[in-house]
Amino acid sequence: xxxxxxxxxxxxxxxxxxxxxxxxxxxxxxxxxxxxxxxxxxxxxxxxxxxxxxxxxxxxxxxxxxxxxxxxxxxxxxxxxxxxxxxxxxxxxxxxxxxxxxxxxxxxxxxxxxxxxxxxxxxxxxxxxxxxxxxxxxxxxxxxxxxxxxxxxxxxxxxxxxxxxxxxxxxxxxxxxxxxxxxxxxxxxxxxxxxxxxxxxxxxxxxxxxxxxxxxxxxxxxxxxxxxxxxxxxxxxxxxxxxxxxxxxxxxxxxxxxxxxxxxxxxxxxxxxxxxxxxxxxxxxxxxxxxxxxxxxxxxxxxxxxxxxxxxxxxxxxxxxxxxxxxxxxxxxxxxxxxxxxxxxxxxxxxxxxxxxxxxxxxxxxxxxxxxxxxxxxxxxxxxxxxxxxxxxxxxxxxxxxxxxxxxxxxxxxxxxxxxxxxxxxxxxxxxxxxxxxxxxxxxxxxxxxxxxxxxxxxxxxxxxxxxxxxxxxxxxxxxxxxxxxxxxxxxxxxxxxxxxxxxx
Numbered sequence: 001x002x003x004x005x006x007x008x009x010x011x012x013x014x015x016x017x018x019x020x021x022x023x024x025x026x027x028x029x030x031x032x033x034x035x036x037x038x039x040x041x042x043x044x045x046x047x048x049x050x051x052x053x054x055x056x057x058x059x060x061x062x063x064x065x066x067x068x069x070x071x072x073x074x075x076x077x078x079x080x081x082x083x084x085x086x087x088x089x090x091x092x093x094x095x096x097x098x099x100x101x102x103x104x105x106x107x108x109x110x111x112x113x114x115x116x117x118x119x120x121x122x123x124x125x126x127x128x129x130x131x132x133x134x135x136x137x138x139x140x141x142x143x144x145x146x147x148x149x150x151x152x153x154x155x156x157x158x159x160x161x162x163x164x165x166x167x168x169x170x171x172x173x174x175x176x177x178x179x180x181x182x183x184x185x186x187x188x189x190x191x192x193x194x195x196x197x198x199x200x201x202x203x204x205x206x207x208x209x210x211x212x213x214x215x216x217x218x219x220x221x222x223x224x225x226x227x228x229x230x231x232x233x234x235x236x237x238x239x240x241x242x243x244x245x246x247x248x249x250x251x252x253x254x255x256x257x258x259x260x261x262x263x264x265x266x267x268x269x270x271x272x273x274x275x276x277x278x279x280x281x282x283x284x285x286x287x288x289x290x291x292x293x294x295x296x297x298x299x300x301x302x303x304x305x306x307x308x309x310x311x312x313x314x315x316x317x318x319x320x321x322x323x324x325x326x327x328x329x330x331x332x333x334x335x336x337x338x339x340x341x342x343x344x345x346x347x348x349x350x351x352x353x354x355x356x357x358x359x360x361x362x363x364x365x366x367x368x369x370x371x372x373x374x375x376x377x378x379x380x381x382x383x384x385x386x387x388x389x390x391x392x393x394x395x396x397x398x399x400x401x402x403x404x405x406x407x408x409x410x411x412x413x414x415x416x417x418x419x420x421x422x423x424x425x426x427x428x429x430x431x432x433x434x435x436x437x438x439x440x441x442x443x444x445x446x447x448x449x450x451x452x453x454x455x456x457x458x459x460x461x462x463x464x465x466x467x468x469x470x471x472x473x474x475x476x477x478x479x480x481x482x483x484x485x486x487x488x489x490x491x492x493x494x495x496x497x498x499x500x501x502x503x504x505x
Contacts, residue, residue: 060233065103068169069202069231070239073270076107097127098136105143110270112302112334114341117147121342134164141173148344150180150373168198172206179213182375184410187213201227205240212247215410221247238268245277250413252444257281272302276310283314284446305334305348312356317449328356344372351381359388376402380416387423395423403436414440414447418455425458434462 061079064071071079083100087093101123108116120143127136137160144153154177160170171194178187191210194203208223224244231237245260258281264274275298282291295311312327331352335345346369353362362385369378383398399420403413421436437455446452 061103062099064233064236065099065106066169067202068172069233069236071103071106072233072235072268073107073110075235076103076110079103080107092130094127094130094133095135097123097130098133098139101127101136102139102142105139105146108341109146110272110302112304112338114147114338114343117143117341117343132163134160134167134170137163138167138170138173141170141177145173145176145180147342148180148347148373149342150177150375153177154181166197168194171197172202175206175210179209180373180375182373182379184213201230201232201236201240204230205243208243208247212250213411215405215412217247217251217412234267235271238264238271238274241267242271242274242277245274245281249277249280250444252414252446254281254284254446258285270301272298276304276307279307279310279314283449288314288318299330303330303334305331305338305345305352308334309348309352314449316356324356328352344369347378347381350385354381354385354388359385363389363391370398376411376416380413380419383423384419387419387426392423392427396420396427399423412443414444415451417443418447418451421455422458425462430462434459437462 061071061075064075065079080100080103083096083103087096087100090096101120104116104120104123108114108120120139124136124139124143127133127139137156141153141157141160144150144156153173157170157174157177160167161174164170171190174190175187175194178184178190187210191207194206204223204227208220208227211217211220211223221244224240224247228237228240228244231240241260241264245257245264248257248260258278261274261277261281264271265278275294279291279295279298282288282294291314292311295307295314299307299311308327308331312324312331315321315324315327331348335349338345346365350362350366350369353359353365363382366378366382366385370382379398380402383395383400383402386392386395386398399416402416403420404410417436417440421433421440424430424433424436437459440447440455441452441459
């Protein structure tokens with residue numbers, strides 16, 4: 001029966017059999033492609049999609065310098081070499097002269113080698129001779145800020161703004177200049193204009209600096225955290241982490257400050273400010289040997305007078321007077337080198353003379369500095385120098401300017417509060433002296449290896465707070481908010497609001 005049925009079934013046409021075979025082959029091919037595609041998706045990414053080559057170091061620095069953000073030192077060196085070679089062939093390229101000058105400024109700032117400032121000025125002025133541009137004027141403003149010549153920086157910056165009002169890179173230099181001159185209202189106005197023109201990590205970092213100067217520490221910390229998260233290159237991120245570490249240090253958080261400083265150095269080993277910051281934090285944590293090593297490393301590559309002063313004071317706190325004197329000699333030499341490059345380090349030299357040298361010399365230097373650039377750092381240093389030279393009545397005036405949250409910057413500084421408290425104590429103003437010394441220790445209980453001990457000794461001598469007769473805190477109401485609109489936590493209250501940069505795009 002089976003054979004009969006087979007015989008009775010009609011024979012399939014040849015064309016139909018071929019069509020069915022082709023269909024099966026197509027299905028098999030599709031299935032095979034799917035399997036192969038899945039396998040390729042599971043392979044390491046670099047095998048299926050090779051990465052584009054990273055930009056050359058000079059190109060990375062060019063992007064950073066043109067955008068006004070920190071660049072890595074090796075990349076800066078590559079950019080400088082490339083631009084120098086280009087300008088030997090094309091000496092009429094005004095844009096390249098301006099870019100080279102701005103790169104020299106950054107190189108000088110990062111290395112504390114002020115010979116780069118002389119090169120920067122020559123390059124930027126050459127650019128102006130070829131063609132007057134906001135780029136070259138802005139570079140001269142940045143150079144003047146690096147030299148701590150804030151009046152000249154303001155002049156160049158305002159000229160650049162008049163020439164090209166919408167060039168956003170002009171405004172950071174203006175903010176620095178206004179701050180150095182104690183014109184905090186103008187600094188806030190420049191920040192507002194900057195945030196209208198630009199957003200992103202570099203703008204957030206600038207906003208953080210302005211907020212810090214107003215005492216809005218939490219807002220400043222938030223801006224720096226966002227800036228570090230959005231930074232495009234390691235050197236830029238390291239710079240913002242260093243600033244975040246400095247904020248943490250100023251509020252007395254040793255561990256958080258150290259974490260920020262260490263991460264900054266890990267990302268960019270040439271981040272010397274973070275290495276000096278590690279020295280501060282490690283000393284406060286009692287890790288003295290590590291602190292000394294951190295300071296030495298920072299000074300070896302970026303011999304700033306400020307680092308030498310801090311290291312000398314650390315040695316002095318350990319009873320190592322000879323080692324301290326070596327650092328103070330290095331400080332004076334660094335100030336002389338800076339002056340040869342047109343940089344002004346009179347503030348640090350005045351601070352040194354007030355505490356470790358000749359207070360009368362400190363007063364002379366700092367009076368001249370105050371006339372040049374009356375910022376709150378100079379006011380604090382001059383007030384302290386006057387106190388150290390026995391002129392407490394005049395000293396109080398400047399110490400109060402430095403801590404005036406209404407008309408000044410409003411920086412919440414343990415050192416400034418300590419200076420004011422000690423001057424008040426010497427002036428027999430016991431109640432305000434007690435409050436300001438307590439404030440100094442509350443802001444940062446480890447702000448100095450020597451002054452913390454002196455503040456505690458002064459408080460012990462002042463005794464307990466009397467039950468009655470305490471004068472009210474100057475510039476503060478009963479709620480704890482001062483007239484500038486900053487509360488005790490450093491945040492704005494009421495109608496006082498920080499400038500909020502536009503979202504990063």
